[in-house]
Amino acid sequence: MGKPTGFLEFDRVKEHYAPVEERVQHYHEFVPTLTVQEASTQGARCMDCGIPFCNNGCPVNNIIPDWNDLVYRGKAEMAIRVLHSTNNFPEFTGRICPAPCESACTLGINADPVGIKSIERYTIDTAWDNNWVKPQPSAVKTGKKVAVVGSGPAGLAAAQQLARVGHDVTVFEKNTRVGGLLRYGIPDFKLDKGLIDRRVTQMEAEGVVFKTSTLVALDNNLPAGVTNDAQTVVTPAQLDAEFDAVILAGGSETPRDLPVKGRELSGIHFALEFLIPQNKEVAGDGVNPINVKGKHVVVIGGGDTGSDCVGTSNRHGAASVTQLEVMPQPPVQENKALTWPYWPLKLRTSSSHEEGCVREFAVSTKEFIGENGKLTGLKLVNVEFKDGKLTEVPGSEFELKADAVFLAMGFTNPLAKVLDAFGVEKDARGNAKATTEDEGCYATSVPKVYAAGDIRRGQSLVVWAIREGRQCAREVDQFLMGSSLLPR
Numbered sequence: 001m002g003k004p005t006g007f008l009e010f011d012r013v014k015e016h017y018a019p020v021e022e023r024v025q026h027y028h029e030f031v032p033t034l035t036v037q038e039a040s041t042q043g044a045r046c047m048d049c050g051i052p053f054c055n056n057g058c059p060v061n062n063i064i065p066d067w068n069d070l071v072y073r074g075k076a077e078m079a080i081r082v083l084h085s086t087n088n089f090p091e092f093t094g095r096i097c098p099a100p101c102e103s104a105c106t107l108g109i110n111a112d113p114v115g116i117k118s119i120e121r122y123t124i125d126t127a128w129d130n131n132w133v134k135p136q137p138s139a140v141k142t143g144k145k146v147a148v149v150g151s152g153p154a155g156l157a158a159a160q161q162l163a164r165v166g167h168d169v170t171v172f173e174k175n176t177r178v179g180g181l182l183r184y185g186i187p188d189f190k191l192d193k194g195l196i197d198r199r200v201t202q203m204e205a206e207g208v209v210f211k212t213s214t215l216v217a218l219d220n221n222l223p224a225g226v227t228n229d230a231q232t233v234v235t236p237a238q239l240d241a242e243f244d245a246v247i248l249a250g251g252s253e254t255p256r257d258l259p260v261k262g263r264e265l266s267g268i269h270f271a272l273e274f275l276i277p278q279n280k281e282v283a284g285d286g287v288n289p290i291n292v293k294g295k296h297v298v299v300i301g302g303g304d305t306g307s308d309c310v311g312t313s314n315r316h317g318a319a320s321v322t323q324l325e326v327m328p329q330p331p332v333q334e335n336k337a338l339t340w341p342y343w344p345l346k347l348r349t350s351s352s353h354e355e356g357c358v359r360e361f362a363v364s365t366k367e368f369i370g371e372n373g374k375l376t377g378l379k380l381v382n383v384e385f386k387d388g389k390l391t392e393v394p395g396s397e398f399e400l401k402a403d404a405v406f407l408a409m410g411f412t413n414p415l416a417k418v419l420d421a422f423g424v425e426k427d428a429r430g431n432a433k434a435t436t437e438d439e440g441c442y443a444t445s446v447p448k449v450y451a452a453g454d455i456r457r458g459q460s461l462v463v464w465a466i467r468e469g470r471q472c473a474r475e476v477d478q479f480l481m482g483s484s485l486l487p488r
Contacts, residue, residue: 002065002072002114006044012112013042020355024314027188027282029095030351036074039122042115043072049106053341054116057104059467060087064101064116071119080127083120085487088157088466091128091195094121096186097463098304104341128198135205138166144480147172147243149216149418152180153462154453155249156199157469158476161486163206165477170243171208174215174230176285181251182462184227184276187308189315193283218421225255225270226415236422245448245476248432249469250418252411252454258300262368267375271305271408278312292404293317298378300324300365301408304350309406311352322358322400326383326390329361364392369399377401414455422446432456440479442472450476 003009017023018030034042046068054064063082070079083090094117105113127133144167148155151173159169177183179196200210215222215230216239222228239246255270257263269290277288297313299306302325313321334344353359360380367379382396413430425445427433432451434444442450452472453465470487477484 002046002048002069003044004048006041006072007047007107007111007114010041010045012045012115013038013118015115015118017351017354023189024355027315029189029192031095033125034118034122039071039076039119040074042119043068043070045107045114046072047107047114051106053104053106054101054114057341058101059461059463060093060470061467062086062101062120067123068114068116068119071123076123076126077130077132079123080132083123087463088160088470089153089199090120090124091199092153092182092191093463093466094118094124095191095195097461100343100463103339103343106341109336109340133202135202136164137206138164140166141168142166142481144168144245145170145243146476146480147216147239147246149239149246149248150180150250150453150455151178151210151212152182152249152251152453152465154455154465154469154472155180155247156182156203157466158247158249158452158473159208159469160203160206161470161473162477163203163208165484165486167477167480169208171210172214172216172234173210173212174228176213176229177283178210178212181253181272184279185251185272185305185308186279187275187312188279188282189311190308193279216421217415217418222415222417223254225273226253227272227276240448244480245450246422247472247476248418248422248424248444248449248451248455249453249465249472250414250455252414252431252459254412254415254430255407256409256412258365258407258409260365260367262370262375264373265368265370265375266373267370267403268368268405269407271299271301271309271406274406275305275308275312290404291316294319295403296401297321298324298400298402298405299408300405301410302327302359302361303408303410305410306406306408307350307352309408310357311350311355313404313406314352314355314357320358321356322360322402323353324363324365324380325359325361326364327361328385364390366397368405375402375405378405411454411459413458419455422449424449424451429458431458436468436471440475442468442475443479448479 023030052065067079067082099117102113148159148171163169213231280286281288297318299309330347334346369377382393383390425433434451452468474486
């Protein structure tokens with residue numbers, strides 16, 4: 001695949017970022033798509049490695065060597081056909097997927113891996129630019145009706161697949177716009193929301209109906225920390241009466257809290273209480289009530305959500321941004337002999353970190369400090385692993401000034417209120433219980449109700465959501481029709 005000697009002749013083509021001082025002034029994307037020549041050179045590096053571990057490293061099993069070779073040969077229109085055969089939305093994964101495929105790249109054993117993610121983005125962006133992405137409505141309708149609850153990547157993938165084989169699909173979303181946390185949880189500077197809008201337009205042309213500001217539950221009361229714009233409530237009983245199958249595809253939205261002394265102080269927020277209103281403000285749907293301009297910001301949690309809080313705080317003009325992680329600092333370079341082809345433990349520095357952020361590892365929050373009910377700082381302590389568990393280091397307590405704290409420690413489970421309304425059996429973590437291995441997989445304990453994505457597997461990646469949405473669609477199609485031609 002690619003040029004037989006390409007991996008010896010060409011270095012990896014690095015993604016280019018706009019300068020920090022320029023990009024923090026706006027919320028637009030700042031990573032340009034590869035040029036035709038850059039993409040061809042990047043594709044040329046794909047080795048004829050015999051066993052393409054990248055295919056299995058990718059959750060949707062993208063046929064990576066094939067479209068790498070096509071891009072190298074200047075055949076982008078053929079490449080997008082191959083790419084779309086496994087991935088409904090490569091413009092999403094080409095921007096925000098952490099690219100486990102690259103960790104599995106054979107070239108990565110002793111050199112820089114092929115830039116698979118940037119080739120994927122080049123391919124789909126080129127396809128849109130050339131009007132190669134068109135609606136694919138079914139020529140024949142089955143007369144079967146499917147409800148999809150949740151319009152994130154899992155729900156969108158399932159809906160598109162089912163519509164393309166002739167089912168009447170309706171997607172229910174509790175917020176005002178389609179996309180779920182794909183739209184509201186990820187800042188625009190990482191994923192321009194126009195990319196979602198044009199997919200929605202395509203899917204509507206394929207027959208998918210979207211009902212926004214509509215919550216599927218027994219009532220319209222959701223727990224604190226969960227955004228809900230619903231004006232209408234549809235009950236599970238109504239869906240059961242109207243539809244032949246239901247797919248639960250909501251996100252894992254219950255945020256992990258930090259119940260230490262001082263948690264009630266003003267100035268402490270869950271991450272999405274900051275990110276969602278900011279995305280709405282950028283879209284012209286309101287004003288973010290949390291403004292950290294000139295403030296000292298502390299983000300607790302070292303993952304992607306925490307990184308998004310860092311980047312957004314920098315765009316507000318925060319006086320300082322500090323990110324705390326309870327785990328020890330990972331190694332800068334992974335042990336490839338030990339980890340390849342699996343996802344390695346290594347220090348990962350995002351574009352948001354590069355914009356201005358102090359990162360503290362192996363620290364735990366003991367207390368939030370405040371005056372007159374308002375946050376002024378944190379009492380922290382260093383921790384270390386001892387006898388297999390994290391233990392405080394004696395005498396290591398210190399304080400850190402803070403005007404605003406964002407809790408970005410992940411999400412514990414989907415909304416129990418929704419699952420309980422359907423009467424769906426839950427697993428030990430509070431997710432919808434549905435296997436992916438047995439006959440009738442993705443089926444829940446309730447007849448004709450299926451579950452896919454974060455609501456089933458827990459907090460995960462966009463690419464995993466797309467995979468589960470596609471696979472669940474096939475199972476639903478088989479349930480409705482007795483057989484299915486959809487890919488699994």
